[in-house]
Amino acid sequence: MALMMDKKPTEYRGEAFVWEKLSSLLPNDIVVYNHREIIDDRQFDFALLIKDVGILIIEVKGWQAKYIFDVKSPDEIIMQGEEKPFGSPVKQARGYRFDWLNFLQDKFGISPVVLSVVCYPFISEKEYYASKLNVVSAKDFTIFSDDLENTNRLGQKINNVFIKKI
Numbered sequence: 024m025a026l027m028m029d030k031k032p033t034e035y036r037g038e039a040f041v042w043e044k045l046s047s048l049l050p051n052d053i054v055v056y057n058h059r060e061i062i063d064d065r066q067f068d069f070a071l072l073i074k075d076v077g078i079l080i081i082e083v084k085g086w087q088a089k090y091i092f093d094v095k096s097p098d099e100i101i102m103q104g105e106e107k108p109f110g111s112p113v114k115q116a117r118g119y120r121f122d123w124l125n126f127l128q129d130k131f132g133i134s135p136v137v138l139s140v141v142c143y144p145f146i147s148e149k150e151y152y153a154s155k156l157n158v159v160s161a162k163d164f165t166i167f168s169d170d171l172e173n174t175n176r177l178g179q180k181i182n183n184v185f186i187k188k189i
Contacts, residue, residue: 025049025071029057037085038068040144044171045069049178061126067119068142076185077136078123081166082116084109084143088150097159112141113160138188142166163187 027046032038038057045055054072061067069081086102093101100109116139123137141160143151148167151157156165163183170180 061122080139094155
């Protein structure tokens with residue numbers, strides 16, 4: 024079990040589900056923070072502190088494939104029943120990544136490896152392609168519902184993120 028530093032979020036179903044999966048599937052040497060303010064009242068969804076590896080920021084989108092009407096671009100995701108399109112979750116995650124880097128550099132004078140991914144906890148890899156979310160986030164930097172099924176799959180996805188970026 025991962026070391027969960029914060030309570031399970033209750034406002035969003037996707038984040039609550041991911042909290043449960045991170046808690047149960049990750050080893051106890053990974054520290055997980057959620058909904059902490061970093062800079063200017065901006066709160067990330069999850070940050071995994073992985074000893075001797077780095078920090079992984081996870082931006083959760085609890086979308087379901089059946090409600091994705093169209094993906095016009097990475098910055099224009101049209102959801103059924105929504106008035107405005109959604110912006111890029113990749114850019115959102117990247118913003119939190121740089122918030123972390125700036126905070127750690129300014130506060131402690133360190134520059135660890137900080138990476139970011141998007142997580143669709145209710146969308147499989149197959150649905151990701153069918154709904155055109157591959158336009159939004161790269162497969163290797165996206166956690167799917169399939170990846171949250173077991174420890175090995177989630178661990179491999181996280182390891183691959185660091186291998187591909189380093």
